[in-house]
Amino acid sequence: MEINHYLKIILNSKRFKKKSTYCKCVIAMNVSVDKEKCIGCGACVATCPDNFEINDENKAVVKSMSVSGDVEKCTRAAAESCPVDAIILQE
Numbered sequence: 001m002e003i004n005h006y007l008k009i010i011l012n013s014k015r016f017k018k019k020s021t022y023c024k025c026v027i028a029m030n031v032s033v034d035k036e037k038c039i040g041c042g043a044c045v046a047t048c049p050d051n052f053e054i055n056d057e058n059k060a061v062v063k064s065m066s067v068s069g070d071v072e073k074c075t076r077a078a079a080e081s082c083p084v085d086a087i088i089l090q091e
């Protein structure tokens, strides 16, 4: 018999279907702040408090450098709100 025949048997078996899972891959976006450009205006924090805060040096810092889902959406909005383009997004 051909190998495809055996593959079909395995793939259609109850045991294989029961144990197999589907990949729930999430592609994350990387985010960082250019501290040289940041003027500490706080627009990013106001737009996305879930992922930005102002540090002791009055510069924005990200809480999570790798984001997805709702945090990714507000991180993008924060990047658009930045008046000096200090927020760097990497897909």
Ligand code: SF4
Pocket (backbone or CB within 6 Å): 033, 037, 038, 039, 040, 041, 042, 043, 044, 045, 059, 060, 081, 082, 083, 084, 085, 086, 087
């Ligand atoms: S919006 Fe831009 S300039 Fe303002 S605090 Fe955030 S990163 Fe800094």
